[in-house]
Amino acid sequence: MGTQPHVALAQLAQVYGPLISLRLGTQLVIVGSSPAAATEILKTHDRHVPHVSYAKSPHRNHVSVGWTYECTEQWKFLRTLCRSELFATKIIETQSHLREKKVDELLNFLRSKEGEMVKIREVVFFSVFNFLGNIFFSKDFIAFDEVGQGGGMSGLIRRIMELWTSPNISDLYPILGRLDLQGLSRKAEECCGKICAAWQGIIRERRERHDGDSRMQRDFLDVLLDNEFTDDQINYLFLIGTSNYL
Template sequence: MAQTQAFNLFSPILLLLPLLLLIVLRLFKHNSSPSLPPGPYPWPILGNILQLGNKPHISLTHFSKIYGPIFSLRLGTQLVVVGSSQAAAIAILKTHDRILSGRHVPHMAPSKSSELNKLSLGWVVECNEKWKYLRTVCKSELFSFKALESQACIRERKAKEMVGFINKMEGKVVKIREVATATVFNMLSNILVSRDLISLEHESEDGGMSSVLKDIARLASTPNISDFYPILGPLDLQGLRKKTMELHRRSFNMCEAIIQERREGEGKGDGPDASRRRDFLDTLLLNGSSDDQIETLLMV
């Protein structure tokens, strides 16, 4: 009888024990987690994905008016902190750039592989010494005042070619967006490798680069469930990583042909002369960069 009474006394406590344990663990986790900027309440599992809608830029602007210039979101299992004002951008990108220099690498990015991560600049996971060296080279050869000034003639020449092409197409249908995109890309390709990679007149004869660029842009703008739930990454449920790897393989093959041609020219003593300014590829070759590294820098 005494045992039965004792069991009846402690049975409610035993039933409540898991609930009490869950509450204690939740309180401990709440106290140990860093304080986050305010933001909309996340739904279980989905987080704030549905609240972003199909026009996330408008939704983010709306959130900034409610929660301030810095707010947090949950996209699936991933925490995202958004800075939406000039002051917030300066604080994140300039004042505290070293502390906040880590970056999210999309699952579809080829540099997720260990080998490409050693060579990439845009999607490298950590800012190591190799990354600092590549950043210095790119800054001095591409983005310094002297470099931008020397590239002005290329931009002017390509702009004139675009205007001339549009004038020549008078009376015909011209897709201005595609012509402008091709012109901007050719400006960049001439700075990098001193040649056009997209033909304004015969787009189908440009070696497929235009098609590759369009497909990469389309895939890059497609929401990837593996980014929201990394545990699903190995499954590649949408096939985006597989498609991206194939596109990068095609673009790398095009770059490989250009690099090989330049190396063969160097072997014959055909370096940059008065008819061709020294480009970014020349700089990388002079610095002893490997073909894999050059291909990755040009395309990633």
Template sequence: MEYSLPASYLILIPLFLLILKQLIPKSLNLPPGPRPWPVLGNILQIGKKPHISMAKFAKIHGPLISVRLGTQLVVVASSPVSATEVLKTQDRLLSARSVPKVATHELSIIDQHSIVFSSDLSNHWKFLRAFCRTHLFSSKAVESQVALREKKVSEMIESLRSRKGDTVKISEFLFGTVLNTLGNLFFSKDLCDLDYEGNTSGIKDVIRKFVELGATPNISDFYPIFDALDIQGLRKQTKIYENQLINIWSDFVKEKKQAINRGSSSKIQDFLDVMIDSGFSDLKINMLLAELIAAGSDTTTSTVEWAMAELLRNKDAMDKLQAELISKIGANDIITESSISELPYLAACVKETLRIHPPTPFLIPRRAPETCRIMNYTIPKNSRLLVNVWAIGRDSKTWEDPLSFRPERFLDSNVDFRGQDFEFIPFGAGRRICPGLPFAGQIVHLILASLAHYFEWSLPNGEDPMQLNMEEKFGVTLQKEKPLLVVPI
């Protein structure tokens, strides 16, 4: 008589194997960390704000810790020393990426067309990186964009002047300004209308949802055996928003290509022209634009919004910034990028904002393509590596009174955010440093200087700025949980 195992029990076999695997003693000298639960690992201990929980683990276990998310081993660097090991000492090896399971394209396509998630430093990746640097982010390219950035920031100021005395959601104006700047760089067109408050919401929601889905905890990442099932539907949702994002510019691409085919457009005017002239396929154009627009618009918006919130809560800092602007520029003169270098307190305010509120709490995960050693610990092959930039910027061993907004700490300091000072790496470091850093640095300074120079600011209904909600909303970008509502005067 044959005995057959009930079909319902078959699904328990993988779970049993996972439990058995995690119970077997390990001889590897892994970085220390909280004790994992069988099957789940440390998932329940991490919670909804992992940058904070990981920072707490680091205080207990040390600057380099390891946690288990299901079957995935994750190593987290939370100090300048451990970050240096990952981003400098082992940079060549650890520049590999772990492609999230939410990705809507096969790995081979991602490796050929993605500047962010290419799994290694392939020739395709090097070409895309050099291509973007040459045409968008080199000193020469950034300098050629000055007039455009100044024009779009000026349009934002005029739009805010039409709303003086009214309560406005400042992120709408910031996001629209950055989006229109990118739109003109890429397509020679505005992508939204700043004169109508709320007009950016649709585009912003698409971009933010697309970015958020990439950061949503995914069962398939924790347990790869479930990848094909897409249990949470994240890949399906990502594809929907990816298509909506591409639809924003798909007509521009068609029009441009049709004009070229008719012979009526031969002059290269924008980044889209350059991509088409370089023989980029529609797939390569769409993937590169999606990454550049999603990354550039959201991070810049959140940085300036945090800066404004901190300056409202710290009146002395706002007064010093406005006094510097009047002293160096004049009460009625127009702010230009050429004057930004003469404003050290403005630069200090931007740096202090980036220290406390980095654009991304974790740098985009890296991967160990082979077993290696960091700080005398063994890092097994295919481990994921995170750098907790949020924790490094608030480390009391590095920063005096780290939770206070004190721009003065940067006035007599050579510490900068360009990837050489590992106590301050909001844009990353090494081979995978943010390629858009030169553009971001210019537009953040210009927008913040303009907002502080042309207006006085207050909160609605005479609210006390010290009571301003400063809670964070975790995601790929670190946003304010409650958007900043302000009154321009």
């Protein structure tokens, strides 16, 4: 399918229709290329279509909301927790001052760069990442000084997304998965470790002094600790949440 598989699939859909099947290696892939087909797959029959969206690492399925393929009790609990502690109307309203602060920081940075070329996508990502960082950990993780440098936290996040989305022969032939022939799994784990190290100290410190009522202003990390989430679960939730904004 070349370097632009989405284009190749769109061309196939024009010939064979909005719902087609392809054999990629040993895997049968169903492709929906219209809003109606997508609705049928992802909404109407989502529980009957295996592996619609899943984490490549099986041991991480139980710590993901959007990338799991099993509607387990753990998944239901995690979904309920996110709905009540992240997406509830009252919670969103209490975060309005934080959103305003991050927008002000973004605008002030852009004003300071008047007359210069700025990658808006990168600047917006910095703002969103710091906004989510404050929701989870009450902390900024990226400074606007990193804009245009291609390194630091933003570089690591982009790198992990490249590794996760790179064509992997193990996806086509699962029997080869343990061999990691392209080294993608190893590189992804190393990159994840570097990213998560940025907030690992915060988690460790919070665990040491956590008693459930010690903080006047609680963040989502406190909620996760109250519910006895492991470091791996916390890391994965934040990492996936932020990478979705790239």
